Amino acid sequence: MAEHLQAGSTDHDAAAELAAAVSETVAARRPLRLIGRDTKAFYGRHVEGQVLDCACHTGVVNYEPTELVLTARAGTPLRDIERLLADNGQALAFEPPAFGDTATLGGTIACGFSGPRRPYAGAARDFVLGARIVNGRGEVLSFGGQVMKNVAGYDLSRLMVGALGGLGVLLDISLKVLPRPLCEHTVMFPLTQHEAIARMNEWAGRPLPVSATCCTDDRLYVRLSGSENGVRAALRDLGGEVVSDASEFWRTLREHQHPFFQHAGPLWRVSVAQATPPLALPGDCLIEWGGGLRWLKSDAAAAVIRAAAAAAGGHATLFRGGDRGGEVFHPLSPALFALHRNLKRALDPEGIFNPGRMYDGV
Numbered sequence: 001m002a003e004h005l006q007a008g009s010t011d012h013d014a015a016a017e018l019a020a021a022v023s024e025t026v027a028a029r030r031p032l033r034l035i036g037r038d039t040k041a042f043y044g045r046h047v048e049g050q051v052l053d054c055a056c057h058t059g060v061v062n063y064e065p066t067e068l069v070l071t072a073r074a075g076t077p078l079r080d081i082e083r084l085l086a087d088n089g090q091a092l093a094f095e096p097p098a099f100g101d102t103a104t105l106g107g108t109i110a111c112g113f114s115g116p117r118r119p120y121a122g123a124a125r126d127f128v129l130g131a132r133i134v135n136g137r138g139e140v141l142s143f144g145g146q147v148m149k150n151v152a153g154y155d156l157s158r159l160m161v162g163a164l165g166g167l168g169v170l171l172d173i174s175l176k177v178l179p180r181p182l183c184e185h186t187v188m189f190p191l192t193q194h195e196a197i198a199r200m201n202e203w204a205g206r207p208l209p210v211s212a213t214c215c216t217d218d219r220l221y222v223r224l225s226g227s228e229n230g231v232r233a234a235l236r237d238l239g240g241e242v243v244s245d246a247s248e249f250w251r252t253l254r255e256h257q258h259p260f261f262q263h264a265g266p267l268w269r270v271s272v273a274q275a276t277p278p279l280a281l282p283g284d285c286l287i288e289w290g291g292g293l294r295w296l297k298s299d300a301a302a303a304v305i306r307a308a309a310a311a312a313g314g315h316a317t318l319f320r321g322g323d324r325g326g327e328v329f330h331p332l333s334p335a336l337f338a339l340h341r342n343l344k345r346a347l348d349p350e351g352i353f354n355p356g357r358m359y360d361g362v
Contacts, residue, residue: 013073014057015132015140015171021052022169022352023138031355034165036075036107039100043111044164044357046324054169055104061172065090068177069129074106074170081105085177093121093178097254106170112162115254116212116223119274119289124161127176131157133168136348144174159343165354166362167347181211181225183232186249187240189220193278196220197291201275204290208234214253215287216260223250253288260286260295266322268296268305272314279308295319306330329358337362 025032031049035041057075064070065088072081078098085091095115096108109131114123130144144157160170191199196215203210209226221243224231235242243249252258261267270279274291283298298305302318309316315330322328332340340362344351356362 036104037102130174132172183228186243186246269319270294
């Protein structure tokens with residue numbers, strides 16, 4: 001059973017304790033499994049190691065509503081940040097899923113998750129301005145800042161997004177936030193997946209205030225967000241049936257509480273070009289992101305699913321379920337794998353942070 005390192009009491013800056021814990025582990029050459037509230041333990045490959053609990057490193061360090069910038073410690077509950085922003089008429093524009101009431105900002109950024117608004121507003125990575133981390137030598141380093149323009153060299157703060165904790169312990173994250181839409185409505189169209197993909201790509205070339213799309217059970221759901229005049233004009237233009245409880249629909253979709261996701265088998269996340277026709281794969285599929293994201297429930301072999309994704313110019317991730325000891329992310333080319341390995345060695349030379357969480361040997 002893994003030993004559990006608790007780095008201090010809650011609601012304070014635990015950077016010194018976390019750095020000391022990392023230094024001690026480096027000296028002993030023991031691998032670390034970094035966790036916050038562990039709501040995303042299902043994601044990535046299985047990791048063995050001494051647990052380093054980062055959830056106590058909490059609190060909003062700085063928030064300037066007029067500047068649209070927020071800096072918070074990685075252990076800060078995501079729902080607390082969202083509540084603070086909502087009180088000021090603002091939000092995290094990439095609409096991150098929490099996958100649990102106790103989810104932290106650090107886990108969200110480390111996994112790089114973005115929700116239904118991603119293709120229309122940007123991904124989590126696009127909103128990260130800066131980060132403070134503990135590297136694999138136990139040193140506290142700061143990257144980026146609190147402005148969008150940063151020409152200091154490699155954008156290491158954004159490299160932390162989606163790195164699954166493999167490059168360092170996230171301490172603080174600075175994010176750009178945006179105002180909440182003044183008006184929002186969702187409409188539904190009875191369309192097959194072929195028809196829905198064609199329709200979404202047709203709309204993509206028009207100045208419509210689309211902020212989310214989803215096709216499931218031969219129904220296409222389209223969310224419109226923006227000014228009241230703009231949304232009303234788009235509703236008249238597009239038609240469709242207005243969805244009465246739209247906010248709950250998008251919440252259950254984002255948090256994978258929609259009936260589509262209620263199964264215990266493998267769930268694949270397939271990324272392809274938006275105009276790609278439905279893939280000829282066994283299983284049930286739900287389409288998001290204007291056609292660019294395909295959630296697939298299938299027991300087909302990983303090689304079959306990845307070959308179909310690659311043939312369409314995309315890639316496939318075993319998002320949840322299945323064999324977590326094997327390769328869950330799409331295989332990298334030798335050049336890209338070497339880049340990943342070299343980045344790991346530069347920031348975590350002893351390879352102690354979440355070893356193998358992303359790929360075997362990284």
